[in-house]
Amino acid sequence: MLLLPLLLMVGSLTDPGNPAPVSIKPLPIPRRGTVLRRTDTANAPPAPVARDRLGICLSAVKDDPMTGLASARAWAASATAGTEAGRANQCLGTAQARAGHYAEALPAFTRAIAALPAGEEGRHAALYALAAQSALASGDATRALGWLQTALLPSSVLDADAKAEAQCDRARALVTLGRPEEARTALAEAHRLAPESAESWLLSATLARRDKNLVLAQHDIELAAQYARLDPAVGLEAGVIAVLAGRDDAARKSxxxxxxxxxxxxxxxxxxxxxAQLGGTIATPQPAPAKATGR
Incomplete structure (x- = not known):
């Protein structure tokens, strides 16, 4: 799971229900890696055509990340120019991203994108979206935004869910660049494309809470909880919204x-x-009871 520390407010929060202020530190917003999983085989030939080297390399990265990374490095080192170099670097960038080496993935993705034929950006939209994730994780919001805009061109072959995820990443980049109004527009489009995306509702709840619009924040976090009831990031944000509204008991429950x-x-x-800051007893989670075994 890729975690990006974006959108959240830092400070000492005091209200009538909190005699002791609760210090809210930056919280990570989840980047679930769904685009990464969706693009593991991006641009690989469809069955029944025999898989080419890119498809084989991406499958190796998925099945055995460390061995796949070593194979991708060897291929990228031997393929120095042209389309093959671009495809080798696409696999290398994917392998580095899967391993969490986002800064190392960026040069590989940059070389892969540079090798793409002109006018085929839409067909390779998944590559742009995946590269943007690594750029965001590396702190390069400007580059991420450019790649995401390309991934979302009218010619993009991404499906609605993948486009919604790309819009969520656009929102992250835009907030980082100090453009919150555009971030809200991106999240509204994500809601339209994938109305049941817990991620987009979590992000919009967080942005609304940062803007001190607690009514909207509560509405959006309830939708996030509806679609991802056990997601810890949703529960964490729900508690932050509750404590800001002076509902300490609700915050404790969340x-x-x-x-x-x-x-x-x-x-x-x-x-x-x-x-601990709110005080009171913290319940210790109990392990689930063992299932009875028949004789």
Missing amino acids: WQSVLTAAPDSAEAVTAKGYL
Whole structure:
């Protein structure tokens, strides 16, 4: 899971329901990697055509990331020019991104994109979207935004869900660049394309909360929870919205739900800190009872 620390407000929050201020630190917004999974075989020939080297390389990266990364490096080192070099670098960039080496993935993706034939941007939209994820994770929002705009050209072959995910990434980039109004427009388009995308509702709830529009934030986080009830990031943000509205009991319930649903997650660590600031008892999640075995 790729985590991008965007959109959240930092500060000491005090309201009548909080005699002790709750310090809200930057929280990660999830980048779930769904575009990465969708583009593992981007541009590989469809069956029953025999798979070419790119398809084989991408499959190796998916099946055994470390071995696939080594193979991609070797291919990229031997393919120095032309279409083959571009395809080798596409596989190398994908392998680096899957391994979490986003800064290292950027040069490979840049070379892969540079090798694409002119006028075929739409057919390779998945590559642009995947490259943009690595740019965002590396802190290069400007480059990410450019690639995402290309991925979303009218000629794009991305399906509605992938376009919605790209719009979510556009929103992240736009917020980073200080363009929140455009970010809201991108998220509205994501909602239109994929109305049941918990990610887009989580992002819009977070942006509304940052803008102190708690009514809209509550509406959007409820939709996010409807579509991803056990997502710890949703529970964490729901608690932040609640505590800002002076609803400490609701915040406790939301943060406690994070501990129950994902006790070993990074969100659980943050939720514990928030619960400690609010005071009271923090319930320890109980392991699920073992299933009875028949004789």
